Amino acid sequence: MKIGIVCYPTFGGSGVVATELGIALAKKGHKVHFITYSQPTRLDFFNENLFYHEVDIRTYPLFQYPPYELALASTLVNVIQYENLDLLHVHYAIPHASAAYMAKQILRTNGTEIPVITTLHGTDITLVGKDASYEPVVTFSINESDGVTAVSNDLKEDTYKHFKIVKNIEVIPNFIDLERFKKQKKDHFKTAICPDGEKLVVHTSNFRKVKRVEDVVKIFRNIRNKTKAKLLLVGDGPERNNIENLSRDLEICDDVRFLGKLEAVEEVLSVADLFLMPSEKESFGLAALEAMACQVPVISTNTGGLPELMIDGQTGYMSDVGDIENMSVNALKILSNENLPSFKAGALARAKEFDVHNILHLYEDYYQEITEKSHKPIT
Helix, strand or coil: CEEEEECCCCCCHHHHHHHHHHHHHHHCCCEEEEEECCCCCCCCCCCCCEEEEECCCCCCCCCCCCCHHHHHHHHHHHHHHHHCCCEEEEECCCCHHHHHHHHHHHHHCCCCCCCEEEEECCHHHHCCCCCCCCHHHHHHHHHHCCEEEECCHHHHHHHHHHCCCCCCEEECCCCECCCCCCCCCCHHHHHHHCCCCCEEEEEEECCCHHHCHHHHHHHHHHHHHHCCEEEEEEECCCCHHHHHHHHHHCCCHHHEEEEECCCCHHHHHCCCCEEEECCCCCCCCHHHHHHHHCCCCEEEECCCCHHHHCCECCCEEEECCCCHHHHHHHHHHHHCCCCHHHHHHHHHHHHHCCEHHHHHHHHHHHHHHHHHHCCCCCC
16 A cells, blocks of 8 residues: 555654554555654655655744644645555644645545544543643544554543544554664673662653653652662653752762654663653553563553553552552562562563564554545556
């Protein structure tokens, strides 16, 4: 098939999943065209079936802000028409689904039909979509999509709860490329970070309030009070200054390192002993899955889609949001030398169930179903 993929080209979960999906589809022989404002973070072009089309965003004195949605819709019309795409798959409802709808209506005026699938990833529903100024557009765009998927049952139910959705939502979970995310021999890195044999704790996120990075630091303080340990914080965002100040206030800043945004996060995970995800809400928990694939057990909350990913007592432990004491106790339980190997094995075993090869066919089958419903022959 000739497939167009629209996503945010950033480190966020939706962009990562969309890019990895496109790469996997290209390896299977599909022609995949990425359409966005800059090259996606994890996209490479060592495949003849991968293509990239940049959305040209021009500024005019008339506009206070560049009209990205209009520029995207115009680019979609051109790419769909001239590349003869079979299907358009947009990730994240705002503004991609609405731009796709606009492009679809424009194409109909010259007799071109294109089925559109919208994948919901989380904050497009739980945060942006609930904003009263966006809700009508989100609802309309989802209902006008030919197919809709969500990355977890929890997100599916959340969407039905907060929006008047009449479309059936297909749940297709996130996935992991186990060829990339696997434990690597990085002993020299572990020695440099933990020269005295400390346990290494890791957290990765975009440092927004919903990630509760303050809880990460407080849990680590409790861990450090009981055993020698180091904390690596990967990512960046609005809460970083607060977290730096908290680390100083708790007098643990010498054992906390901020690594910023990293492309090769799997190298850090390869030397980690524990991953912390005390989020207030996670629609799936892709960062936790990446850690598990690298044999890192996870301490997480029991909210959102995390219970669909985690197996309590096997891949790690889950606690209520904000229960720092319980998460600290469970973290120390995992980090004890006698328990750590079994949790590492349990994390990897669960991650293997979400290998891209186990999930990819679900998307391919869904593409086929939606394309056949639209009565568009596949080339």
